Amino acid sequence: MGKSLKFLIPLAIFMVLAALLFYGLGTDPRKVPSPLVGKPAPQFNLPALNDPSRSVSDADFKGKISLVNVWASWCVSCRAEHAQLMRLARELKEVQILGLNWKDEAADAIRMLRMSGNPYLVSAYDPDNKVGIHWGVYGAPETFLVDSAGIICYKKIGPVGPDTWETELAPTVDLTTKTCKESS
Amino acid sequence: MSTSNRLPALFLAGLLAAPLASAYTLEEFQFDDARQAEEFRDLIDELRCLVCQNESLAGSQAELAQDLREEVYRMMKEGQPRDEVVEFLVARYGDFVLYDPPLKLSTYPLWFGPLLLAGIGGFVLLRALRKKKHTVEKDLSDEERKRLQELLADADQEDKA
Numbered sequence: 001m002g003k004s005l006k007f008l009i010p011l012a013i014f015m016v017l018a019a020l021l022f023y024g025l026g027t028d029p030r031k032v033p034s035p036l037v038g039k040p041a042p043q044f045n046l047p048a049l050n051d052p053s054r055s056v057s058d059a060d061f062k063g064k065i066s067l068v069n070v071w072a073s074w075c076v077s078c079r080a081e082h083a084q085l086m087r088l089a090r091e092l093k094e095v096q097i098l099g100l101n102w103k104d105e106a107a108d109a110i111r112m113l114r115m116s117g118n119p120y121l122v123s124a125y126d127p128d129n130k131v132g133i134h135w136g137v138y139g140a141p142e143t144f145l146v147d148s149a150g151i152i153c154y155k156k157i158g159p160v161g162p163d164t165w166e167t168e169l170a171p172t173v174d175l176t177t178k179t180c181k182e183s184s
Numbered sequence: 185m186s187t188s189n190r191l192p193a194l195f196l197a198g199l200l201a202a203p204l205a206s207a208y209t210l211e212e213f214q215f216d217d218a219r220q221a222e223e224f225r226d227l228i229d230e231l232r233c234l235v236c237q238n239e240s241l242a243g244s245q246a247e248l249a250q251d252l253r254e255e256v257y258r259m260m261k262e263g264q265p266r267d268e269v270v271e272f273l274v275a276r277y278g279d280f281v282l283y284d285p286p287l288k289l290s291t292y293p294l295w296f297g298p299l300l301l302a303g304i305g306g307f308v309l310l311r312a313l314r315k316k317k318h319t320v321e322k323d324l325s326d327e328e329r330k331r332l333q334e335l336l337a338d339a340d341q342e343d344k345a
Binding site for chain 1 (some may be wrong): 274
């Protein structure tokens with residue numbers, strides 16, 4: 001490098017720093033990657049929200065691709081994503097949507113589903129975070145994509161948006177073999 | 185009584201209630217001995233709450249923190265060693281829960297980045313200093329010396345004036 005250009009070095013360093021900091025502005029520190037992705041979903045067995053005599057467990061994953069959606073009636077973002085879940089429940093025939101009703105009151109949760117529709121095949125009822133802890137849930141909504149062998153392919157933190165299935169969830173699973181794609 | 189009259193009273197009530205709100209502390213956790221209580225306190229101090237990310241499990245009022253405190257308490261009461269409790273949480277929530285992250289490939293930048301940067305800074309500083317020492321200050325030429333004398337003389341004159 002010529003001596004004449006040396007004065008540009010601090011500028012270059014500044015630009016790199018500025019670029020890094022600018023990138024940092026766009027990332028969300030609340031999204032903590034889950035160590036469970038690529039691992040078998042934690043075993044659980046909970047009563048169903050609307051029918052305590054029925055149980056929901058990891059056996060329900062067998063042979064199907066599942067979306068496990070952590071929700072609660074007090075959770076505002078869950079209401080925001082509700083319409084998207086309803087749409088996915090209608091459109092995705094090859095995927096079953098299971099709910100994990102988290103830290104909620106059964107009566108409130110049932111009322112919410114009655115009023116705005118029920119996208120879930122069934123919701124497991126976890127009022128005191130017994131199962132949530134094992135799934136590493138730290139807020140609602142969270143959505144796990146689980147393959148037919150019970151492996152977690154992806155964890156979506158925050159509300160499911162109009163293109164979340166297409167851009168984030170679907171690319172991590174093979175719909176014909178019903179197994180997670182190897183992450184590249 | 186109007187609302188505006190009630191405000192100071194409400195404010196006072198809030199102030200009085202504040203210590204109560206944070207008094208969840210360790211009252212509800214009963215231990216066999218002081219050593220176990222201290223171990224529990226140490227541990228939840230070193231674990232990070234995922235909801236209020238800059239607070240430890242010990243300090244956070246988040247509901248999730250309370251759930252995790254209870255889980256840690258339960259495991260310790262069952263006699264599980266500290267390492268296993270930590271492993272349990274890391275397996276579910278990731279290294280993020282640790283205020284003291286382990287040394288591994290993905291945390292190398294975290295551990296060595298600052299050292300590297302300080303090293304580069306030190307190197308640049310040393311080089312600059314050394315260079316400065318080696319540059320001999322040129323003596324003034326006769327012409328410059330003459331001009332200097334003139335300027336000083338002018339300044340003297342102005343001071344006296």
